[in-house]
Amino acid sequence: MGASPADQASIPEGTEQIFVMSQNISDSLKEDLAWATYILLRNTNTIAVLISIRGELCARGYWNIPEEVSKTNLLAWFRRQMEMIGLENIKDTLYFPQSSDSVLWEMLPKGTRSLLVEPVLQVPNSGANQMEKIEGFVLLASGMSYAYSDKDRAWIGALANKFGGAV
Template identity: 70%
Template sequence: MSSLSIHPLIQLKTRHQFRAKKPRKSIAIYASSDNPQSQRQQQLNLSVLRFTFGIPGLDESYLPRWIGYGFGSLLILNHFLGSNSDTTQAQLRTEVLGLSLAAFSAALPYFGRFLKGATPVDQGTLPQDAEQIFAMSQNISDAQKEDLAWATYILLRNTNTIAVLISIQGELCVRGYWKTPDNMSKDEVLDWFKEQIENIGLSDVKDTLYFPQTTESEIWEMLPEGTRSLLVEPVLQATVQSGNKTENNEGFILLASSIGYAYSDKDRAWIRATGNKFRSKSTCSEL
């Protein structure tokens, strides 16, 4: 356990490593494990698992590039310095094949970004005038705080997102770069976000809202300048009354990105699965 402090607004303890076998963090969302839809949901949630060395500042997604550079350099050194005799045709073919594999390994991260359909967020695309904050409501349990903190972390880490807001039953967790008024306390910031949500009408959203190419005139007041993609994923709870099935809005997940077309179909499906985990928790508490 280590202390996580992104902003002086709040400090809480969270885990750096995802523990898939932790009983309380069950991945299952629906009560029946035989349901094919539940199995698909579990597969989507497993996309959060990611290979990591745990070294701060190291992006493991570029590991194939450094491996390719390293082995390619060794092949070149071996060709010019490793032998004084004439190079055979078989050795040349082997070296060409090795260099080709090293080049493919070095280019693999670029292929991954291209196939995903978007480029990762870097420091050059982060908003300059927005404030990086991390705040959440205090009227929730420590377990819920940990869940919200972890969910916002993986959404920022695994998607092209610069700002994330999760609202569950009126309680908020806000993280990332936001355009907020200056000199506001923690409670005032959360109240300000709740006021913005009420003015926009996000509390009643029941359908996914995705704007892959927003313009400056469409940006809401709380979003940072330069927002190009916006996704609002509702968290719906199905209830059955008198044989009629209805869906009630339990909350929503709001994501903002500084690049256009930031969220692919796979990203949106995974984000929906993340929201459904909060829906299952509210269901279990009511049973």
């Protein structure tokens, strides 16, 4: 774990560096989202991060944003992409360590080779007669095949679990 900038794949062509976040959330959650996206980009082979917690979004990194989407409409664009893909109901970790250009997922940077999506689940207190509740997800894209080792995925999963009771 801990890719140095020299190890990371080059910035994909046709992408734009962004950092956007829902505004109607607590300051502490804003800080947690900003920190989490930064540390994921810095310490893994990730070029793009999207975190969704109870419908609130934070996107950071290099994304394939259509020219007609203005900066003020970025969050709405991400929401539409998520709805089309069906990401809001993910219960299990999805890891695609080796894929060709992902034409199915318009929002991913061109040249994405690895994709990891970790669910954010709220686990009920022990003894409670409740099911796990889906709170959101953490999505990471990399321009490298097999970008996330077992150790990376465990660390990313632990980070996703941090958001399991947030907001």
